[in-house]
Amino acid sequence: MDRWKGRVALVTGASVGIGAAIAKSLVQHGMKVVGCARNVEQIQKLAAECVSSGFSGTLIPYKCDLSVEDDMISMFSWIKVQHQGIDVCINNAGLALPEPLLSGKTGGWRNMICLQIFQVNVFALSVCSREAYQSMKDRKVDDGHIININGMCGHRVLHNADLHFYTATKYAVTALTEGLRQELREAKTHIRVTSISPGLVETELTYRLFSQNPEKAAATYKSIECLQAADIANAVLYVLSAPPHVQIGDIQMRPVEQLT
Numbered sequence: 001m002d003r004w005k006g007r008v009a010l011v012t013g014a015s016v017g018i019g020a021a022i023a024k025s026l027v028q029h030g031m032k033v034v035g036c037a038r039n040v041e042q043i044q045k046l047a048a049e050c051v052s053s054g055f056s057g058t059l060i061p062y063k064c065d066l067s068v069e070d071d072m073i074s075m076f077s078w079i080k081v082q083h084q085g086i087d088v089c090i091n092n093a094g095l096a097l098p099e100p101l102l103s104g105k106t107g108g109w110r111n112m113i114c115l116q117i118f119q120v121n122v123f124a125l126s127v128c129s130r131e132a133y134q135s136m137k138d139r140k141v142d143d144g145h146i147i148n149i150n151g152m153c154g155h156r157v158l159h160n161a162d163l164h165f166y167t168a169t170k171y172a173v174t175a176l177t178e179g180l181r182q183e184l185r186e187a188k189t190h191i192r193v194t195s196i197s198p199g200l201v202e203t204e205l206t207y208r209l210f211s212q213n214p215e216k217a218a219a220t221y222k223s224i225e226c227l228q229a230a231d232i233a234n235a236v237l238y239v240l241s242a243p244p245h246v247q248i249g250d251i252q253m254r255p256v257e258q259l260t
């Protein structure tokens, strides 16, 4: 990780869960990390923790609603002014909302599913990847990295109606990651793109998915020994540490006890 010391990473959805663990780990390894989310106070707390732990990097909190394009564009402009640009972009922010395909309402899909899940899981990831690439290109950074936090749901359809729309967005992430890889090769850069596809990770995601039924979320996390957010942060370190000629496409990682 030595070559990344002092360089700038953007981590989306850094307020809790996997994004918070990735941000913390990159700061520990000396990177300057812009962590964004709506709940910026949580990132400020995390930044204070990084300082008190004596980590060599810095965590810079930035409030951004990734369902709003203007917010994202302003964030990239602010990063350019304050920190020149970004070298690593971790597209982590994501959410799931329960909407079965046979009984869901079109209005609900249009408002909830398209506006929230699709905008954050797919659209924000695409905007941030494009802006990150432009930032690298403008500064002639040829060794940058874009990492998409995908999921096992990007590779197979679970027998679980609550997850079908979420799964559709993660299949999109699989396609977008490979599409980006191809466009980066056509552009003759050495910038790499990788997705990391975890199975069940113990975070707030399922509590947010079943916000009306926290017992259901708790039971999900008790059903097996889950991955922890730090396991995904370790996979990010592995990806960023790969030699420059190695392009890792996707890392699939399940809890050992997870069947599907």
Ligand SMILES: NC(=O)c1ccc[n+]([C@@H]2O[C@H](COP(=O)([O-])OP(=O)(O)OC[C@H]3O[C@@H](n4cnc5c(N)ncnc54)[C@H](OP(=O)(O)O)[C@@H]3O)[C@@H](O)[C@H]2O)c1
Residues within 6 Å of the ligand: 012, 013, 014, 015, 016, 017, 018, 019, 036, 037, 038, 039, 040, 064, 065, 066, 067, 092, 093, 094, 095, 120, 149, 150, 151, 152, 197, 198, 199, 200, 201, 202, 203, 204, 205, 206, 208
């Ligand atoms: N947990 C799992 O089992 C699992 C498995 C596979 C893949 N993943 C993927 O891992 C990623 C992180 O999920 P997680 O498990 O860490 O979930 P989480 O604990 O619910 O955290 C989600 C993060 O996304 C941010 N976010 C959501 N909507 C946003 C918006 N409109 N604008 C800005 N930030 C937004 C949240 O921040 P604010 O609410 O503060 O804005 C939060 O930081 C997601 O892409 C998820 O699909 C998770």
